Amino acid sequence: MSGIYIHIPFCKQACFYCDFHFSTSLKKKDALLEALARELELRKDELQNTAIETIYFGGGTPSLLSITELQFLISKIDANYKLIETPEITLEANPDDLVSVKKESKTIFEDYKSIGINRLSIGVQSFFETDLKLMNRAHNANQAKACLKEATQHFDNVSIDLIYGIPNASNTSWIENIEIALSYNIRHISSYALTVEPKTALESFIKKGLIKNVDDAVAQQQFYILIDKLESAGFIHYELSNFGKSGYFSKNNSAYWQGKPYLGIGPSAHSFNGEQRSWNVRNNSTYIKSIQQNILPIESETLSTTDKYNEYIMTGLRTIWGVSIERVAKNFGENYKKYLLEQSEKYILQQLLYIDDGKLKTTKKGKFLSDGIASSLFKINLC
DSSP states (O other): OOEEEEEEEBBBSSTOOSSOOBBBBOOTTTHHHHHHHHHHHHGGGGGGSEEEEEEEEESOOOGSSOOOHHHHHHHHHHHHHEEEEEEEEEEEEEEHHTTTTTTTTHHHHHHHHTOOOOEEEEEEEEEEEHHHHHHTOOOOOOHHHHHHHHHHHOOSSSSEEEEEETOOOOOHHHHHHHHHHHTTTOOOOEEEEEEOOEEEEEEEHHHHTSSOOOHHHHHHHHHHHHHHHHTTTTTTEEEEEEEOOOSSHHHHHHHTTTOOEEESSSSSSSOSSSSEEEEOOOOOOHHHHHTTOOOOEEEEEEOOHHHOOOOOOOHHHHBTTOEEEEHHHHHHHHHHHHHHHHHHHHHTTSSSEEEETTEEEEEEEEEHHHHHHHHHHOOSSSO
């Protein structure tokens, strides 16, 4: 099974922390949509031997697209690819694009369902005005709540994003954020620590002293609060930043972590076929011009055995499935297995890692540090 990711590179405004590729100008939207459709046609042979299990509209802000525009792209996929009977079709959306939007007697949610979208991923981030203003989000707290109230009436599969570690946000307010989310009977929550990315407005404001810097110790406290609250509410912590009720894990994201092939369509989108990783140019105009000439604006790299091993360690330690020691031996060789066991020994002694049924996993104590631990298990050169 495979998946298709479509990057919609448009936003109403720039969030201060975001370093994704997007534009706040919609002038090239029509040309971009035509280019997305053409790229889907040009690359259809890349997944000809596998069925499409997931379609994911990410961005940017895909909810800026109209129903007609989304349906146009879905129809292009349907015409050029083999889909399973009911693929998971996810739309990332912002609350301000969804709340109280009606077309005649229908809501926007009913329109989404009518074109096959069956999962919403809503960028709430926080239910507090001070947090939303600090991050320069386009919506307000009331819109977030109204959106979720309506969305959960129409969609069973709703996910929301929440951000922790926000400067000046207390543990008490973070607990309230989680409790508000749970009050809407949400089935899936993705939650991330606020990260200061290079060349973002947030980095600039912190350097100028306009915003307090992120406190890693506070972020760690709030991460463990999140785990305790959500697991008590019946969520499974199946990936470092993702929690889902049974049956509601993101199929799209799970495919990434499990190394399944996927096709990334649109400027800056990444693809993976098992042997190569490729990515499109991060420029809307260049992307459109190239596709109009039937040229794919793609760069790629062929992964070495060591690259594949490193990626498996990184993704495996982030998930409940862990890193299979025997899979390491089978896919990469006994030398890699020996190296992994040697490097992981100190983390096992520190109770940050443990071995369960032949799989190396992070303990609760080690979860927050999993990316750093994984990097120390990477293989640079195999002699």
